[in-house]
Amino acid sequence: MPVNIKTKLGVNAYKIDPESHIAINHDVCKTKCTVKFCTFVCPARVYTLGDDGLIHVEHDGCLECGTCVIACRSDALTWKYPKAGQGVQYRFG
Ligand code: SF4
Ligand code: SF4
Incomplete structure (x- = not known):
């Protein structure tokens, strides 16, 4: 039976x-970015636009794909890999 992407992502551990x-x-996000690219491109929905007008980050779901860094055209993001041994652990099978 085919396995969909949500099921596949569900086997990852964090x-x-x-x-x-x-x-x-946040100052850059507010003044230079109307589209809020990060809220659309992240496959894990790490970024959301809050009612307060600020971008909220739930880093614990990050898949470490790097898409947000490429999508953010205003250099508002500082992204680094989680400390050694932390973050997503991919499980293939
Ligand atoms: S992080 Fe980058 S893409 Fe996201 S809202 Fe801020 S400037 Fe825009
Ligand atoms: S690196 Fe993490 S936060 Fe950035 S787009 Fe990929 S999953 Fe989302």
């Missing part, structure tokens, strides 16, 4: 680093 590996410059 070792959560309480310290976020993603930082945002």
Whole structure:
């Protein structure tokens, strides 16, 4: 039986680093970015636009794909890999 992408992603494990590996410059987001690309491109929906007008980041679901860094045209994102041994652990099978 075919397995869909949500099911495949569900077998991944995460070792959560309480310290976020993603930082945002909110001033840049507010003044230079009307489209909010990060809220559309992230496959894990790490970024959401809050009612307060700020981008909220739930770093613990990050799949470490790098898409957001490419999509953010205003250099508002500082992204680094989680500390060694933390973050997503892909399971293939
Ligand atoms: S795409 Fe970049 S500048 Fe735009 S809202 Fe997201 S982090 Fe901010
Ligand atoms: S690296 Fe990929 S999964 Fe992680 S926040 Fe960026 S777009 Fe989302």
